[in-house]
Structures are given as structure tokens and as C-alpha cells.
Amino acid sequence: MKAARLVAFREPLRIEDMPVPEPGPGDALVRVTACGVCRSDWHRWNDDLTWLGLKPQLPMTLGHEIGGVIERVGEGVAKLAPGRRVTVPFVQSCGACENCIAGRDNLCLKGQVAGFARDGGFAEYVLVRVADLNCVPLPDAISDEVAAALGCRFPTGYHAIAHRSGMHAGDWIAIFGAGGVGLSAIQTAAALGGRVIAVDIDEAKLERARVAGAVETIHAVEGVRIARRIKEIADGRGAHISVDAIATAPTTQAGIASLRPGGRHVQVGLTSQAEQGQIPIPADLVATNELEIVGSGPNPHGAYDEIFDLIARGKLDPASLISRRISLSDVTSVFHDFDTFATSGLDVVTTFT
Ligand SMILES: [Zn+2]
Ligand SMILES: [Zn+2]
Known part of the structure; x- marks a missing residue:
């Protein structure tokens, strides 16, 4: 063979x-x-x-x-x-x-x-x-x-949303990365009644995100303050849930910073050689806003x-x-x-x- x-x-x-x-x-x-x-x-x-x-x-x-x-x-x-x-x-x-x-x-x-x-x-x-x-x-x-x-990839994105995010219908869900896992998470979140904000560096992927059910998209180019933009979209307060399907410092940090008080960040992406498993997080924000950070695996x-x-x-x-x-x-x-x-x-x- x-x-x-x-x-x-x-x-x-x-x-x-x-x-x-x-x-x-x-x-x-x-x-x-x-x-x-x-x-x-x-x-x-x-x-x-x-x-x-x-x-x-x-x-x-x-x-x-x-x-x-x-x-x-x-x-x-x-x-x-x-x-x-x-x-x-x-x-x-x-x-x-x-x-x-x-x-x-x-x-x-x-x-x-x-x-x-x-x-x-x-x-x-x-x-x-x-x-x-x-x-x-x-x-x-x-x-x-x-x-x-x-x-x-599809059930990994599904699991992140359906089992790990704690989402409710109507929640604002910011999803970072519209690749295989990200698109699967977007489709699932939209199917379960979430209002999805998709973030990616590639406009073509954001088009796929819209087809998958994202109601808002953010093109993450130089100079865009992503967390601020998500807060503006999500009632001025921030997302209920963020999902990082990429795992780079900018995506993880913006994911956490985009949450409203009491929000939950779901880490599903895995890092690469640049980070080697380590990404600094905004710890004081996590503490004072009682944010939750959960992992979502295979x-x-x-x-x-x-x-x-x-x-x-x-x-x-x-x-x-x-x-x-x-x-x-x-x-x-x-x-x-x-x-x-x-x-x-x-x-x-x-x-x-
Ligand atoms: Zn895989
Ligand atoms: Zn076993």
C-alpha cells in the first residue's frame, strides 16, 4: 500500500x-x-x-x-x-x-x-x-x-463550544481564527444561537466565517485594536465568551481582554515554535473581572x-x-x-x- x-x-x-x-x-x-x-x-x-x-x-x-x-x-x-x-x-x-x-x-x-x-x-x-x-x-x-x-477539527470546534464554553443562546462569542477548528466553532456557536464575532488576518477566511454564521467580522490588520472593537460590538461591555483557535500571544491576549466581567476564555489552539507552549496573560484582568480560562482539547x-x-x-x-x-x-x-x-x-x- x-x-x-x-x-x-x-x-x-x-x-x-x-x-x-x-x-x-x-x-x-x-x-x-x-x-x-x-x-x-x-x-x-x-x-x-x-x-x-x-x-x-x-x-x-x-x-x-x-x-x-x-x-x-x-x-x-x-x-x-x-x-x-x-x-x-x-x-x-x-x-x-x-x-x-x-x-x-x-x-x-x-x-x-x-x-x-x-x-x-x-x-x-x-x-x-x-x-x-x-x-x-x-x-x-x-x-x-x-x-x-x-x-x-470539526468535533474539536464543536466540543469547544457545546461542552466547554458554557454558552447560552444570545451570547456574544468572539472566535479568533477562521481556519478548520475556528470555522467549526463558528458554525456550532451560530447553530446554538450564539452571536459570533470572527477575527482573522485574512479577509477571504472572514468571508468563510460569515457563510458559517458569524454576524460580525474583524479583519485583524496592523493598527486594529481588536479587544476594543469587540467590546464596541458586544453591547459596549465585551464578549461573554472568547475562543482562541490560534494560540499566539496576540490572539490569546486579545481574547481574554475582549471579555466582559465574568466572561470565559476557551483555549483550544496549540502554540508553535515561536511560543513553545508559553503565552503571558493579562493576569490582573483575569482576577479583577473574575474571568474564567478553560482548556478545550480533542x-x-x-x-x-x-x-x-x-x-x-x-x-x-x-x-x-x-x-x-x-x-x-x-x-x-x-x-x-x-x-x-x-x-x-x-x-x-x-x-x-
Ligand atoms: Zn487534528
Ligand atoms: Zn483510557
């Missing part, structure tokens, strides 16, 4: 011929029909996140936004059969640790991420562990490309039924965020686009030969 392998950081992925892996006990072999190119793949390509204790293992097949079809299952797999169409959550959980048992399997203590701890989906086939848990069967109406989008398995339901009812439309269908050999050029925030929407690999 063909696979796009990371052999050296920031070098082009190498397309290699690999043996099709054999499913062990509990595993499923998935024939990949679509795999999204996520900013987290780019982080891996950059050797980022070492400050979180991630140890680089090379070579490795990247790709964690996996949509596909069950090809074969290993011993002990009870809920899946060949031919079943599935998506695969970002964290392949163990199902048995204290966080999994508490329903927070996105925080699994023994979780593994494709492309980080095991070979991923930029390949014709991928092995998924604890497959009964980590292969989520899809409704027929979900396309292969959407199955890929549901592997990471998508939990339990979110899928909610998302499928909202898609079926026409409230969410992940397909509208997909911009390009590409081949394995195009992935490296998408990484270069991520360098300059030049991607738009979700790029999905659909050609694997």
Missing part, C-alpha cells in the same frame, strides 16, 4: 510502498477513503509539542482525520464488521482508564494519536486499536470527506451522536467547510500553506495512489 511518511522534520513527506498491516486482537484494519490534513499534522511535521513531553518517533505515517471502511477485524472485535463505514476520533482511547470510564475518553491516560504514537491515515490502510470504541460507525448520509472532517467519542443528530436536522453542515480534495503527494504543500496561515477550510486527501 502507499503511505506518506514523515522521515525528517520539515522535509517533504516520502511516499513509500508499505505492507498492509495485520489487525491484532481488538484492532480493525480500515481502508482509508479520505483523510483530512490538520494543523496538528503540521505541528508534528515541525517537531512542535515536544514541550508537552511528546517524543519524536520517525519515520511515521501522519494523518489523523480518518474516514474509511472496515476491511478486516482482529480477534475480540464485537461491534464492527467488514464493509462498515467509520470515522476515527483524534485520541484512540483505551476504554478502561479512569478518564475513559468517567466519559472523558478524549483525555485517556493511555490514549494514542495516529501520526504521533502510531501510523496514521495518509495511507491506503490504517490499523485502529480498541476498534469497538475507536471506530465510530457513520450514518449513510455522511460522505467520505465529511467522515474525515469528523476525525478531528474531540470526545460521546460527541458523535450529538453531531450526527445536528447534521441530520440541518443545523450543522461540515461538508460546507471542505475546500479541496487532494492526493497524498499534495500534503507537504498544505503544510507549507499552514506556515503562513494560507489554507482555507478543510483540505482532505481522497486520492491515495
Whole structure:
């Protein structure tokens, strides 16, 4: 089978011929029909996140936004059969640790991420562990490309809004970054009745943000005082919620500074080499205005039924965020686009030969 392998950081992925892996006990072999190119793949390509204790293992097949079809299952797999169409959550959980048992399997203590701890989906086939848990069967109406989008960015944006922000209908929600996660958060917040203010450096992305449901947009060019502008829009008092889907000092700091007293900042983006995990925050503002800062991590398995339901009812439309269908050999050029925030929407690999 063909696979796009990371052999050296920031070098082009190498397309290699690999043996099709054999499913062990509990595993499923998935024939990949679509795999999204996520900013987290780019982080891996950059050797980022070492400050979180991630140890680089090379070579490795990247790709964690996996949509596909069950090809074969290993011993002990009870809920899946060949031919079943599935998506695969970002964290392949163990199902048995204290966080999994508490329903927070996105925080699994023994979780593994494709492309980080095991070979991923930029390949014709991928092995998924604890497959009964980590292969989520899809409704027929979900396309292969959407199955890929549901592997990471869309449910990550959904989780940030639906589970971590504490939003109520009518709230002003400032969302920083209209890339894959940001657009997903915008679409979710709008669907749940939020009034979204989208902030980005790219006017074309702001147009996508408006299509996704933002009622106000701010083009973050030199000289624009973003927090002040958000306060003006949001009743003169500030946003109820800010969501930082980028994680640079300007976005995190403006996100916190744009909140009204008692507001909540949701940190969902991950930093890059410039910040190496550290961003100073306006601490006195946090204290005196009793602001809350919460983290929002990868998508939990339990979110899928909610998302499928909202898609079926026409409230969410992940397909509208997909911009390009590409081949394995195009992935490296998408990484270069991520360098300059030049991607738009979700790029999905659909050609694997
Ligand atoms: Zn991702
Ligand atoms: Zn676990």
C-alpha cells in the first residue's frame, strides 16, 4: 500500500510502498477513503509539542482525520464488521482508564494519536486499536470527506463550544481564527444561537466565517485594536465568551481582554515554535473581572451522536467547510500553506495512489 511518511522534520513527506498491516486482537484494519490534513499534522511535521513531553518517533505515517471502511477485524472485535463505514476520533482511547470510564475518553491516560504514537491515515490502510470504541460507525448520509472532517477539527470546534464554553443562546462569542477548528466553532456557536464575532488576518477566511454564521467580522490588520472593537460590538461591555483557535500571544491576549466581567476564555489552539507552549496573560484582568480560562482539547467519542443528530436536522453542515480534495503527494504543500496561515477550510486527501 502507499503511505506518506514523515522521515525528517520539515522535509517533504516520502511516499513509500508499505505492507498492509495485520489487525491484532481488538484492532480493525480500515481502508482509508479520505483523510483530512490538520494543523496538528503540521505541528508534528515541525517537531512542535515536544514541550508537552511528546517524543519524536520517525519515520511515521501522519494523518489523523480518518474516514474509511472496515476491511478486516482482529480477534475480540464485537461491534464492527467488514464493509462498515467509520470515522476515527483524534485520541484512540483505551476504554478502561479512569478518564475513559468517567466519559472523558478524549483525555485517556493511555490514549494514542495516529501520526504521533502510531501510523496514521495518509495511507491506503490504517490499523485502529480498541476498534469497538475507536471506530465510530457513520450514518449513510455522511460522505467520505465529511467522515474525515469528523476525525478531528470539526468535533474539536464543536466540543469547544457545546461542552466547554458554557454558552447560552444570545451570547456574544468572539472566535479568533477562521481556519478548520475556528470555522467549526463558528458554525456550532451560530447553530446554538450564539452571536459570533470572527477575527482573522485574512479577509477571504472572514468571508468563510460569515457563510458559517458569524454576524460580525474583524479583519485583524496592523493598527486594529481588536479587544476594543469587540467590546464596541458586544453591547459596549465585551464578549461573554472568547475562543482562541490560534494560540499566539496576540490572539490569546486579545481574547481574554475582549471579555466582559465574568466572561470565559476557551483555549483550544496549540502554540508553535515561536511560543513553545508559553503565552503571558493579562493576569490582573483575569482576577479583577473574575474571568474564567478553560482548556478545550480533542474531540470526545460521546460527541458523535450529538453531531450526527445536528447534521441530520440541518443545523450543522461540515461538508460546507471542505475546500479541496487532494492526493497524498499534495500534503507537504498544505503544510507549507499552514506556515503562513494560507489554507482555507478543510483540505482532505481522497486520492491515495
Ligand atoms: Zn487534528
Ligand atoms: Zn483510557
